[in-house]
Amino acid sequence: MKQGPSHARLAEITANGVRELGKYDTEIIAVIPTEGPGVEGITTSEVREVLARAGLPFGYNKAALRGLQALEAQGFIYCEPRGKMLYWKKRAGASGMAAKAGAMMRFDEALALQVLRRFSSRQLPVLIAQSLSAMFDVAEDKLTRTHAGGPQHHGRWLSKVAVEPAAFPLQHPSIDPEVFAAVSQALFYERKLHIRYRKRGDESDSDRALLPLGLVEVGGLVYLVSGAEGKQEPTLYRLDRMTAAVLQEESFAYPGTFSLDDYVKRQRQFDFFPDGRVKLRLRFRGRAGDHLLESRISDDQTVQRLVGGLEVTGTVTSSHRLRWWIRSFGPHVEVMEPADLRAEFADEARMLADAYRPRAV
Known part of the structure; x- marks a missing residue:
């Protein structure tokens, strides 16, 4: 196994990670499993497949391998050769943000993160927060740890905050994480999206080609506001009714005349069948x-x-x-x-x- 840099060098690299990382290195690092007992690692082709599904330009294994080797040279990851295959693992502490947060996060910052975690609305923030889970965990650990001579109210914080819905609580349908990832990527990169969709009461799915314009959460349900070629008015699609979503290579021109804020707050489209x-x-x-x-x-x-x-x-x-x-x-x-x-x-x-x-x- 290739030896990595010293702990001091790794800390230096982590601290300078934002400056040193390449264009897609953050996405690559997120794919690599962290080293530990029983962790098998991930192959180069598996890395490429995950990145390609996320809409990143990794159509060939060589492109992924170059990115992996650059991160290996910096000490963030390492590989274990097994026959002709390379299995990649991430060094503990290489996900810079959470690593730095453990030592540097103040109590007021930890409180702010826990307030965000507890008081955010149900569906959308939970899906987005998957990438922030390490930060939330660091914040929770910061608040629950008892320091010798430290203020006891820090440790009691988590028992002082609760959230209850105002309306009768319903068990909303879940959203496929892969569907949410594809929709989010298409919305961010302004790329076309292909979905399979099942309306209420339908027994089979139908294929749709969409131009994503915005995401809106209403009462625990998440909607994609989307245009379509040949249609002037946007249409709403519930993400939990999407059985599949595939990010397309082709981009589209986001309409300069469309405003999600106007669509939601002034046109009142989420009031359901508004009539003046x-x-x-x-x-x-x-x-x-x-x-x-x-x-x-x-x-x-x-x-x-x-x-x-x-x-x-x-x-x-x-x-x-x-x-x-x-x-x-x-x-x-x-x-x-x-x-x-x-x-x-x-x-x-x-x-x-x-x-x-x-x-x-």
Whole structure:
């Protein structure tokens, strides 16, 4: 086995890793398993295959081998020849960021990382955080270690933070990590994406060629906002319904007229079937609407106290999401305006009353 540099040299290399690393060396290092008992290593061809699937320009083993040999010369990795095959392993401590963090991370930085880990929304950050797991682990270790004479409140931090969803918790479908990786790479490099997609109720998958424009998480589900050749308006695709995703070599011109922020916040596309702005007037019974005194429904919201309740008025987007929200208050809210929405809820109330009417057994 080839001998690596001294610990001092490795620390020097790690500290200067950002300056010394080549264009794709960080991606190569991430592929190599870290040395340790029972670790077999990874072959050159396996490295190339993983990098190629990630959309990096490693179409041949020689290209991967050159990158591996450059990292070997710097002391980050080493190879073990077995017959005609080379098996690569990463030296412990060669993933510079986490290695440096263990010695240099302050307690306030560790707290910030743990807050990010605990308070991030569910799906998207968990997938992204796979590459940051070493940093999170370092932060957790920093907070849980008890130092002689150190402040005890550091060790108690992790028992002081919890997160609970506001709505009824659902078990959302999982996303294939390989699908997420391909979608993320296509979005980052502005490359075309081929997916296999299954709509709700369909028994088979269909093939789609997409132009990725943005990722949005809504209520624990992750959507890809995507264009398609020959179509003017973007379409939404749920990542958990993608059974496969393949990054294409061909790039596309990201539309300069598209704004994800405008698509989400102004066009209200994630309100589900938005049909324009309306003046909404709701009459709440008891204290059901009191939280709207602090969490407004709109910038122009007005509130009037009534005997036994509260009347709230504001301009909102009429959509399925608005209706779901109003229904969540049950009999404790009455829709006063607009007239067509009031009539719709009146019909629903009659249907609901009929559903609960006592029936002969």
